[in-house]
Amino acid sequence: MSLAKLLVFPVLLSIAAAILWFVYYSNAPGITSAITGNGAGVTAPITAASKRELLDFHMANFNQGWARYSDGVVATEDGGVTWLPAPAEAASVPQANGDEETAAVSWLSGKDLSPPSIQVQAQEYAVHKSQFLSRNVGWAMLVSGTAAEAPLWVTVDGGTNWSSKVTADIAVQIQAEHGQILAAVKETSFYAEQAAAQKAMEASWTLMPDTASPGDVVLVRHQQPGEVEWEGKTYTLEPFGTGYFTYLPISIGLKAGSYPIGDTVLTITAKKFQTQYLQVTKQMESMKQDTSRIQADQKKIDLARSQSQAEFLGVSNYIIPVEGRLTTPYGYTRYVNGKFDSSHRALDLAAKEGTPIKATNDGIVALSDMLYLTGNSIYIDHGMGLFSQYAHMSELLVSAGDYVKQGDIIGLVGTTGFSTGPHLHFTFWAHNVPVNPNLFFDTTPFQWTTPAEGQ
Template identity: 55%
Template sequence: MGTGTMKHKVLLGGALLLGVCAGIFIYEQRTPAEEQGDGRIVAEKKSPVRREMTEFRMKDFDRGWIRYADGGTLVTEDGGLTWREGAVPESEEASVEPAVWSGMLPEERKPDTVVFQSREYPVKQSQFMTDRLGWVLLPHSAELKHSVLVTTDGGNTWYNEVTPSIRTAMQEEKKRQQQIKDEAARYASEGNAKLAIGSQWTLLPDTVSPGDVVLVRHSGPGEVSWQGKTFPLEPSGAGYFTYVPVSMQVKPGSYAIGDQTLTVKAKKFETQYLQVTKQMEAMKQDTQRIQADQKAIDAARSKSEPEFLFSEAFIQPIEGILTTPYGYTRYVNGKLDSTHTALDLAAKQGTPIKATNDGVVALADSLYLTGNSIYIDHGMGLFSQYAHLFELHVKAGDRVKKGDIIGTVGTTGFSTGPHLHFTFWAHNTPVNPNLFFNTTPFHWLRKET
């Protein structure tokens, strides 16, 4: 595990110390020379002698030690790439720092044997830091360069020294473990984290209704095809993610996503009837202005940060009176108008509106139908929308934190009174905001080990 050489020979008690290779001292034992009648030396027999390793321990990804039968010790601070003689600190004699998140470690990885260079060897001692990175100590043998082997692929391949490429693999594994730890903190429990991170595909949740949204996790890069559209998977933590919106038009049934099944259950939505003035009704006839606004909205929602910008639960922007729930079929002046894919929360004009969570303001402008409006990007294609505001307190490009005051309640645009029109958009499809309040998509996982 690392190499070192000595450029000179030292005679020690009849043995010639040739060098040091991975902390293994190699000797040449001289035997009496065979001489001819004239006294010339014609041959000299030599036999290598190696110190016997009796114990090793890796404190973490970098620090470790090896003990020999003669009482000597070698220590490393770079994962075994290089070794030096030194005493083992008492604090490190028996303690071991586990991988940064123990939830991904195997139950007890203690192999009885390993295969090295096509030969099976019994294992004297083993230590796995993660499900991929581990070491074993083999019984002392003159055939082995040294007795400690390392693996970076869970034991499929073993090496008897740490080369720069093996060291690089160790550092990548250390980075992966930190990514696992960071992602695991997002889930509701360690059991859910272990389930999600240990699976090829995970649906959060796996049962929904029309108008809902699913957070899809995969163990590798790629994309998800859904309802004629393709959503790329973006890296985050130890996995790759995307939102899959389940529009109001999706029929109940079972749908395959990766190796998982998404169940869409039927849901009944109520009907709402509104009476507005002829002037307000005429607003929806100005298609030119509506289309111009839609271009600006589409442009703002087309660029999303490729990372989750939030780390805590979402909050409701105001504590208003719910006048129109999500999913209502709306009739205006007796005519079928649309499906209301948002929440209408009535409140006094001027009531402060809070950002539902951390994000970046993608749009803050006065629009024709929705009046003073704000869209906040929460990353990965997820946006929150705030409409009919009286005042705007932010501008495009501003970074906001959960609870920041971004504007006030108003009645601008197509509105019958002071209220906040609020919803979420996932990949340009409106989705039910009730799913997000007081939780996060990572808490939508309903299974647990």
């Protein structure tokens, strides 16, 4: 054999060994090597393949985790798609089991799941350790020495199917599951307790409340997008959390009875409203004859209420906006100078002129303007088609577009517009229908289960 052949042979052997080394570590169980676009930058443990053995693993959450092998520790920041060498300390941090994100939605967590084995292509493998981040996403470490493709496996369907690698499709499903968990946590925070949230989220249709009266409003939740037909109108179910919602305003003249909504029933109970008689000056009475000014203002109001934020902005309980004396409750049939005027679809709260008026909850000011009949008026958007109205103020302290928080001072009590004395005219509008404000005070729509007393 020539000297040249003798020199080339060991070089070929070295190249072959390098290729085998690369192929093994690129496909090592639970590890995806980091490779740049030109093939450089391969990162993998340097010990012999025959000595690699999975000793332990832990997923801190849907994205972060570590695995300790006999030749070192690797970690992931992308849900197991890529595993890179990590300091040994990474495997010694407190193991929180990923419970932080699912603590508020315990029925969706997988902490009670612990399969003794997994099945892959009709072959059953014993499990040494498992960890489920949710009811669907889980990891399983096989018993040492098991003749399986890899020692660490992942599932995204609750254990029906298992994979030795986090493929692109699996990664998408893991992130989708993570998004659902976060959405469920956000929605749960609006309910009074976790049990109520679970009941609502597991039901196809939920009515809050399922019993109401004329003039009230009901919050509807459905598991799917769609629409609700109600009293001759169509209401679109808007996405929020893990469900789809809309408010259903109940007309003040709706008859008592049972009304189907999806697969459930809304019960409307009878309610009688009292009558109020007002005496005003002829000059004030004539104000309601100026239809052109009234219509011009109505266009402003309709425009302001035509768009609403596609989420619930009021994250806390609604509050009474002013400390005052109730002079006219919601629903009164009102006569002015002996003639029928209207049904009073608001609360009149009398207070000294200049008394501060607070925002009933978080929201965005949709309108702040002097209007002909209601005087200095404000409308606040609380999202999902719900607005609060404040009228007859002496001074406006916020402008359209301002974001206000519950309790912020937005104006002062006055007697502007069609008013017989200093007071706040206050109500809620759901999809441009005035509804009973008493439903909201010291609570939120997510906590409506039965009508409050005295409404």
